[in-house]
Amino acid sequence: MNAPVAIEVMRERGQREVFCGLTGIIWLHRKIQDAFFLVVGSRTCAHLIQSAAGVMIFAEPRFATAIIDDRDLAGLADANEELDRVVDQLLARRPDIRLLFLVGSCPSEVIKLDLSRAAERLGARYLPQVRVLNYSGSGIETTFTQGEDACLASLVPQMAVVSGKPELLIVGSLADVVEDQLVGLLHEMGIDRVSCLPPRRAGELPAVGPDTRFLLAQPFLADTARALEARGARLLPAPFPLGIEGTRGWLEAAARAFGVPAERLDAVVEAPIARARAALARQRPLLEGKRIFFFPDSQLEIPLARFLARELGMQLVEVGTPYLHRAHLQQELEWLPPGVQIVEGQDVDLQLERCRAARPDMVVCGLGLANPLEAEGITTKWSIELVFTPIQGFEQAGDLAELFARPFVRRGLIAGATRQPVGEQAA
Amino acid sequence: MKLAVWTYEGPPHVGAMRIATAMKGVHYVLHAPQGDTYADLLFTMIERRSERPPVTYTTFQARDLGGDTAELFKNAARDAVNRFKPQALLVGASCTAELIQDDPGGLAEALDLPIPVVPLELPSYQKKENWGAAETFYQLVRQFARRDAAAAPADTSRSPTCNILGPTGLGFRHRDDLVEVRRLLAAMGVEVNVVAPWQATPADLARLPDAGFNVVLYPETAGAAATYLKRTLGQAHTRITPIGVKGTDAFVREVAELAGLDPEATLVRARAASNSRSGWYSASVDATYLTGKRVFIFGDASHAIAAARVAADELGFKVVGLGTYSREFARDVREAAALYGVEPLISDDYLEVEAAVAQAEPELVLGTQMERHIAKRLAIPCAVISAPVHVQDFPARYSPQMGYEGANVLFDTWVHPLMMGLEEHLLGMFRNDFEFHADAAASHLGATAPAAHRMQEAPAASVASVVAEQAAPAAAVSAATMPATSALAATALEAATPGAAAPVAVVWAPDAERELGKIPFFVRAKARRNTERFAAQQGIAVITQTTLYEAKAHYAR
Numbered sequence: 009m010n011a012p013v014a015i016e017v018m019r020e021r022g023q024r025e026v027f028c029g030l031t032g033i034i035w036l037h038r039k040i041q042d043a044f045f046l047v048v049g050s051r052t053c054a055h056l057i058q059s060a061a062g063v064m065i066f067a068e069p070r071f072a073t074a075i076i077d078d079r080d081l082a083g084l085a086d087a088n089e090e091l092d093r094v095v096d097q098l099l100a101r102r103p104d105i106r107l108l109f110l111v112g113s114c115p116s117e118v119i120k121l122d123l124s125r126a127a128e129r130l131g132a133r134y135l136p137q138v139r140v141l142n143y144s145g146s147g148i149e150t151t152f153t154q155g156e157d158a159c160l161a162s163l164v165p166q167m168a169v170v171s172g173k174p175e176l177l178i179v180g181s182l183a184d185v186v187e188d189q190l191v192g193l194l195h196e197m198g199i200d201r202v203s204c205l206p207p208r209r210a211g212e213l214p215a216v217g218p219d220t221r222f223l224l225a226q227p228f229l230a231d232t233a234r235a236l237e238a239r240g241a242r243l244l245p246a247p248f249p250l251g252i253e254g255t256r257g258w259l260e261a262a263a264r265a266f267g268v269p270a271e272r273l274d275a276v277v278e279a280p281i282a283r284a285r286a287a288l289a290r291q292r293p294l295l296e297g298k299r300i301f302f303f304p305d306s307q308l309e310i311p312l313a314r315f316l317a318r319e320l321g322m323q324l325v326e327v328g329t330p331y332l333h334r335a336h337l338q339q340e341l342e343w344l345p346p347g348v349q350i351v352e353g354q355d356v357d358l359q360l361e362r363c364r365a366a367r368p369d370m371v372v373c374g375l376g377l378a379n380p381l382e383a384e385g386i387t388t389k390w391s392i393e394l395v396f397t398p399i400q401g402f403e404q405a406g407d408l409a410e411l412f413a414r415p416f417v418r419r420g421l422i423a424g425a426t427r428q429p430v431g432e433q434a435a
Numbered sequence: 436m437k438l439a440v441w442t443y444e445g446p447p448h449v450g451a452m453r454i455a456t457a458m459k460g461v462h463y464v465l466h467a468p469q470g471d472t473y474a475d476l477l478f479t480m481i482e483r484r485s486e487r488p489p490v491t492y493t494t495f496q497a498r499d500l501g502g503d504t505a506e507l508f509k510n511a512a513r514d515a516v517n518r519f520k521p522q523a524l525l526v527g528a529s530c531t532a533e534l535i536q537d538d539p540g541g542l543a544e545a546l547d548l549p550i551p552v553v554p555l556e557l558p559s560y561q562k563k564e565n566w567g568a569a570e571t572f573y574q575l576v577r578q579f580a581r582r583d584a585a586a587a588p589a590d591t592s593r594s595p596t597c598n599i600l601g602p603t604g605l606g607f608r609h610r611d612d613l614v615e616v617r618r619l620l621a622a623m624g625v626e627v628n629v630v631a632p633w634q635a636t637p638a639d640l641a642r643l644p645d646a647g648f649n650v651v652l653y654p655e656t657a658g659a660a661a662t663y664l665k666r667t668l669g670q671a672h673t674r675i676t677p678i679g680v681k682g683t684d685a686f687v688r689e690v691a692e693l694a695g696l697d698p699e700a701t702l703v704r705a706r707a708a709s710n711s712r713s714g715w716y717s718a719s720v721d722a723t724y725l726t727g728k729r730v731f732i733f734g735d736a737s738h739a740i741a742a743a744r745v746a747a748d749e750l751g752f753k754v755v756g757l758g759t760y761s762r763e764f765a766r767d768v769r770e771a772a773a774l775y776g777v778e779p780l781i782s783d784d785y786l787e788v789e790a791a792v793a794q795a796e797p798e799l800v801l802g803t804q805m806e807r808h809i810a811k812r813l814a815i816p817c818a819v820i821s822a823p824v825h826v827q828d829f830p831a832r833y834s835p836q837m838g839y840e841g842a843n844v845l846f847d848t849w850v851h852p853l854m855m856g857l858e859e860h861l862l863g864m865f866r867n868d869f870e871f872h873a874d875a876a877a878s879h880l881g882a883t884a885p886a887a888h889r890m891q892e893a894p895a896a897s898v899a900s901v902v903a904e905q906a907a908p909a910a911a912v913s914a915a916t917m918p919a920t921s922a923l924a925a926t927a928l929e930a931a932t933p934g935a936a937a938p939v940a941v942v943w944a945p946d947a948e949r950e951l952g953k954i955p956f957f958v959r960a961k962a963r964r965n966t967e968r969f970a971a972q973q974g975i976a977v978i979t980q981t982t983l984y985e986a987k988a989h990y991a992r
């Protein structure tokens with residue numbers, strides 16, 4: 009490994025305006041289709057997931073909250089017995105469930121409700137029908153995408169042992185369409201044994217062992233990577249598969265590890281890269297030279313900033329990230345333009361001050377900040393959309409650029425029709 | 436511990452945020468972990484507010500727990516006062532901070548801040564959002580309303596004055612209701628002293644005693660404060676919700692009495708200033724088909740009770756279900772349910788409400804966004820009448836629920852989802868016409884209706900795709916959040932609810948099946964269910980044409 013790049017990082021500590029790890033349930037429950045996520049938490053936790061997942065109030069979803077109440081706190085009811093009762097009720101209702109995650113929250117952690125013991129106890133009762141695992145999505149332990157990290161890390165000890173021929177494991181949830189594309193490219197390169205974590209179904213959990221090489225598909229998987237390494241698997245250092253360069257670099261890391269000749273890699277990626285170039289060329293005039301400011305959110309900020317700067321010519325004003333995992337992001341950091349302002353952590357009020365002073369052309373931020381900034385005349389892009397949308401790989405590079413171009417296009421289209429918001433002043 | 440799939444109300448500190456956000460000059464310092472900042476998006480996305488809610492969160496983390504979370508709170512409070520320069524500071528704890536017992540009230544007091552501090556004790560593991568809003572407003576009124584003077588004695592030389600209490604952030608049409616009620620009061624000759632909490636400052640709250648009485652728009656949020664003002668200052672308050680023509684008439688009379696005006700003359704003035712059409716529309720012959728429509732009503736207590744009254748007494752519907760998620764107002768809803776001879780449903784369990792709707796087989800559901808989704812799944816028309824709110828509940832146009840204009844709005848929004856009268860007749864008469872074939876839908880249901888129809892009869896597997904088709908336009912917060920292309924749109928595919936259509940053992944003879952096909956689609960599923968239920972009761976194994984008509988006669992009674 010190369011020596012870590014010397015890069016200036018400003019650390020900030022203050023009010024953080026980010027979701028907690030529970031939010032990951034919104035995409036994880038889609039990804040693992042026979043898993044159920046039971047948050048053991050408060051009404052706040054239930055309301056958070058509901059508010060962030062609002063789009064889905066049309067079915068009985070595969071997540072729910074066991075809401076802790078006064079009786080549990082006062083010790084009138086044994087919280088463990090109560091939890092068992094709720095799980096019984098739930099599994100009776102949903103016989104289709106094969107994997108149940110008990111998801112810890114701030115309240116369950118502060119009252120020291122031991123969910124790992126609960127998972128063991130309930131697992132003993134429900135195996136082999138249902139496997140019961142636990143992880144923490146609490147806001148005191150996890151920030152937004154770290155919930156996925158905790159969830160995947162809890163799957164690692166469940167993975168069977170494998171040895172023999174080297175295998176490639178892709179780690180981190182991707183939209184199915186993206187996953188299929190990337191696996192397809194790897195197959196074309198001659199890497200046949202490819203599996204994914206998380207799997208689409210609980211029963212398809214891949215195996216792991218000393219011959220496993222893994223690629224991270226997401227930049228927020230520190231604990232999962234550590235757990236896999238503890239099982240003997242080896243991380244392939246790579247950039248993240250965003251944009252042409254990132255995707256190529258990511259595939260190249262696999263090619264190196266599996267002895268794929270350079271010509272073969274080139275032949276496989278040639279056509280998709282040409283398509284991606286054409287798609288990016290259409291967006292570039294809309295983005296080139298525009299100044300962009302990232303509020304911290306998903307830890308995707310640094311790879312995104314790298315893509316926007318290098319492939320679309322945007323200027324980086326500030327790149328905020330909730331955490332900076334230097335080792336996993338080494339290639340990404342090297343690729344950033346020199347002197348870029350990276351901020352780890354957050355003090356939202358100070359950051360807003362810097363943002364207003366810098367008057368960037370675009371701000372990438374969470375839903376709580378977007379409309380207020382728009383009302384101040386600043387174009388925004390909601391960061392959460394970047395987590396829910398297929399953006400990785402060559403075929404999605406154009407879509408990813410378009411996500412950033414769209415707010416500018418829209419502003420142009422409706423120019424003249426917009427007025428200062430009047431909503432609250434009506435009365 | 437209680438299993439919750441969806442919740443009707445957030446935690447009580449969200450109620451406090453609704454008060455803080457409605458007001459001016461207050462700031463709320465909330466001791467809470469980072470994830471709790473999601474609540475900001477309720478205001479900035481759903482309500483499309485142009486400013487962040489006036490809330491500072493301490494966002495303590497696990498590593499702070501051993502150390503000094505209290506210090507974190509004190510710094511946050513001090514910084515918030517310096518930065519935002521409010522006239523008053525609300526301080527409190529969210530569910531997690533309640534457990535670590537830092538006592539925000541005591542800590543803030545020790546800071547010796549230059550402004551008044553209102554400590555909030557909102558028990559998160561017991562109470563919910565509306566209670567939190569009511570308690571917060573009450574605490575503010577208690578602290579700021581002057582107590583030195585009794586209520587201003589009636590001064591006959593001046594016009595009577597009142598306060599309007601209740602409108603908050605994230606309220607269901609609060610913004611428009613307020614405009615409408617102000618107009619109504621102006622027409623009656625009653626002046627408004629203070630509106631609160633909407634846009635009120637702590638200084639405005641001090642002036643509350645200057646009014647002769649209080650108009651309470653939403654007892655859920657203003658009831659506690661109004662009761663306090665009555666007890667301490669002798670300020671009377673209204674009890675009638677001005678929803679529907681009759682409700683508004685009764686409200687006008689009540690206000691006139693409190694204001695010392697002649698009720699009947701005032702009513703004449705109020706009506707003259709209005710543009711009330713709903714009464715005539717309801718009397719017009721086209722509305723005849725509304726008679727006896729079965730309607731299921733669920734919402735917060737005051738909207739649900741008012742909706743039932745309007746449905747039964749102004750539109751001629753039949754109330755077949757009435758319920759609320761507000762346990763605090765369960766008694767009122769029980770009393771109202773007795774008027775319509777229905778079993779009251781007091782529940783905040785979404786699944787229980789869904790089961791009750793399915794069982795009541797209504798032709799129209801008046802509910803919250805939750806019931807809208809239930810109704811969609813059951814292919815029943817629906818209109819939304821109450822919070823919890825959704826981005827669609829903040830329409831760009833003026834759209835109050837209260838007053839005479841509100842009654843017009845109710846007529847339109849409740850009646851349009853129903854089949855238009857003539858169209859219903861035509862479909863019935865020409866049901867075998869090739870264009871009105873079994874799968875044709877009423878035009879106003881648009882392209883999704885045939886799907887909706889299939890959904891009633893299809894097995895669960897295809898329900899999934901049908902719901903998927905319908906889900907996209909129905910999004911909640913994320914209607915705004917998710918582009919149609921997003922990976923999450925795929926979520927819809929999960930919709931197959933277990934137990935949606937339980938298989939029935941009875942068999943349909945071909946003649947009966949054919950006859951069933953002649954029945955208009957919008958009642959066919961019900962006819963099928965009723966006939967099967969009848970057959971099961973009678974021990975009939977094969978349903979014939981005769982069984983079908985016997986069942987029809989049996990249920991017609």
Ligand code: SF4
Pocket residue numbers: 028029030049050052053054056112113114115145146147148468469470471530531
């Ligand atoms: S931050 Fe903690 S209390 Fe708040 S929603 Fe997340 S897990 Fe629940």
